[in-house]
Amino acid sequence: MGLAGVKVKQRFGLDPRNTSWSNNTDRFGHQYLERMGWKQGKGLGLVDHATTTHVKVHIKTDNSGLGSKLAKKTKKDEFDSGECAGLDVFQRILGRLNGNQDLVDRELERKRNDNIINGKWGMHFVKGEVLESTWNAGCKKLMAEEAKQTKRRASEVDTDARKKLKVIVKEKKDKKEKKDKKEKKEKKEKKDKTEKKEKKEKKEKKEKKEKIEKKDKKEKKDKKEKKEKKNKKDKKDSDKSPSAEVTRDEMLQPRTSTGQIATRLSARSKWIKQKRASVMDAKALNEIFMITNN
């Protein structure tokens, strides 16, 4: 796709890729390069990795964040495999809960902060890796003989860093294992509640597989259904616990009064206690923690 090939609806000219120019070999530029020894289909310069075409890009036309393509894709996947939606919400809950317990407590105590976060500025984050250095020093070897001295010095630092890195990696692994375990467990718990739904979804899935030809039409319908279902589900969740997802609109609305928040908070801490009890190893819940929700 050339620059002109944008996925946003766009009217194309007669020759959006201007092939009438590129196919014309009588042009001065073409002639000149050939005279200098260039051959059609080859790159320029003295290296063998020379490009033969210009860089192509997607044109971004809105303020949507990075990964919108992915987001769309996963949404589609959701329709395909009913389970994913649940998982998504589930992970979000994990995200909010699985933080370091102390942190959770501290966060909870900081009512003031919550107040702000639940107000119009609330943003959620999931903790990822720890960056020890912008240099991924472990996997690059330095070439120069002269640099050995440095390297020694550098590697002292490196080993330190690498040790840390290892620790992190290990932690991550543990975490992951535990998370998996936990996920299973959680799933089980949830299963009862969602069994009905899952069954239905599975059925849908089957149907879909059978009727692949009609998929498009059906998808639309599914989407609608899904939406309804999701709404219902959200509602259910929020009935169940105050930690359900907040929509952006809600987030942008002015803060709720403190009194309300207090009750919500107590409800939430109760819920957290339950969750905590359901998780055997609290330390494993090291994953995320930034911000809680209303």
Place this chain on the structure above:
Amino acid sequence: MALEDKKKHKKQKLMDSKAELVAEAAEEKMRQHPREDTPQEMEIHDGGEFTGVERYNTTAEIAQKLESGNKNPFTGKSFSQKYFDILTVRRDLPVHAQRDEFLRIFHSTQIMVFVGETGSGKTTQIPQFVLYDDMPHLHGSLVACTQPRRVAAMSVAKRVAEEMDVELGGEVGYSVRFENKTSSKTILKYMTDGMLLREAMEDHNLSRYSCIILDEAHERTLATDILMGLLKQVTLRRPDLKIIIMSATLDAEKFQNYFNDAPLLAVPGRTHPVEIYYTPEHQKDYLDAAIRTVLQIHATEDEGDVLLFLTGEEEIEDACRKIQLEGDELIREQNCGPIKVYPLYGSLPPHQQQKIFEPAPQNHKQGGRPGRKVIVSTNIAETSLTIDGVVFVVDPGFSKQKVYNPRIRVESLLVSPISKASAQQRAGRAGRTRPGKCFRLYTEEAFKKELIEQLYPEILRSNLASTVLELKKLGIDDLVHFDFMDPPAPETMMRALEELNYLQCLSDEGDLTPLGRLASLFPLDPMLAVMLIGSPAFECSEEILTIVALLSVPNVFVRPASARKRADEIKMSFAHPDGDHLTLLNVYEAFNSDDAHNVGLHQWCRDNFLSYRSLTTASSVRSQLRRIMERHDIDLNSTDFENPNYWDNVRKALAAGFFMQVAKKKSGNKGFLTVKDNQDVLIHPLTVLSKENEWVIYNEFVLTSKNYIRTVTNVRPEWLVELAPKYYDLSHFAKGDVKLSLERVVDRVDAMKRTKKSKN
């Protein structure tokens, strides 16, 4: 009769290219009255503090002794207390521990590669290490350190002048496009890579320099890439010239390989761990998410400054306003500490750039929450500038990147995802002073799947017309076998050659013409340079000078969201019905009127929704371009404003330059078609032009969901076929509406000529 013939001949020649005639005349005059080029005399000192120190044979110990002495060895003056204060800090930088190592390699080789993690002291310290070894002031030479960005060049020069206890513009100076702050004393010059390239065009061996440092080579800007290819050749001719390639990323092998296995020195930075956070899901609006994240950090996190990366001036200014506003509310409502927001981007004037280094605001309330500084920056703060005190980084994952499509001849700055390498660099900025946090406004999956490892070098994303002209001027004729680190796409090269050929900067044999030589002297796009050189023939070079200057600065029209309508109304008061270029001219005239001066220029600009900064920059650009014209005997003239041809002359001169950027209204249809490349375009809604015009020239092709042409002026097709007969040779046109209309135009012109003739 003979006279008539001569006249006709002259007319014929004029039709070929007015610019070419001017160029030839200028060259001829130069030949007859050669002007002494007055190169800046270098001051050559006696040894002073350096007596007994041997060039290219010093050690860290010798240098440190000199640095800690009483007198500044470069000026002979006593060091100030501030100097010693900064010296202590500098000695703490990671590169310092490697000084001996550096000097050993520097002595042993002509070209070296130096990689140092951002903040390790590359840009500020290494050139000074070189000064104390090279002692350029004793040899009448200079040390150059290039930067991809002008902001960085200026800011770093200022810092290093302080570190060396000298005046900025004295021993340490800078040189960026349209701004030169150096003097005969200067021995260390920070400059944009583009400026060094320009200097190379005049002096192919760069003979003033004893050492050239190419900094931020990992950015792979167009100019740095060309400079690398050039320096590779220069070092063969000049064994006394030393080259240091500096980079912030570890993939230095590429540079080493390119420079025949040049030795490498790598210095890790002293960074603290940075915790990385991702959003659990895709953000619908990254700008909104960014602002909320910054405010949330301010409200809930401990002390430490925030660095937010956004893509461009407008977005940054907008975000700054919002954050400051909401932040003030936070202070009132939530008892937060004071918050101070600073923008940082390329076109910011130096005194405002410098503000980012001011300390965070203090909270004067006893035991109150800490004050915080928030810097909202383009990717200039990624590696070029280090701001200590940053603990939190907010990264939406985008930057503005240049793209060029040679097929449709569009170069554009588009907001695109950054690379993984950039994301890591950005995160790294949070760990300068203490352990920090980086908030990525995208999911971990997006990081892994949507970001490419490394951005494409700029040479693969740019129009190369200027570059090809520069290379030709540098005496490089074989563009096919030039040793590019990453060779550009053949079609991109062809387009550049063709544009230059149509502009008559290159002959049909591909040789530089007098016009090409003259055009290369202007720090402008070749098309603008040619237009300027040709403008005296239309009796309006003063006017074209103004227009070119205004096209070289950021948009002069300000359109605040809060007062769009009012701003548009006021803009219309400057409008010329024939187009935006002419409107620019009106704005500039008004800016220089007594009225404006009486009101006060700042106030006048505010009242009229114009950018004071852009207009003053344009003034200075204009006078610099004017000086180049004077130096080369290019007439400065103007048609009397009362003359009915005043505006037509300007439009003709514009047509003579912009003849490759023309669009024709589609018959019976909305929209325009670009001439020759046949792209569907619309005129940008912010034009002053009424839509009835059939033929327009445009300054810019903007890629968005719709393709817009921006800054347009109405022209007559007769002018086009007359002024650029080669480009408008209809046998090269694809069949269609444009060709048909042009054929009719040609017939009309011919008929007119015939009747004229028969009358005679």
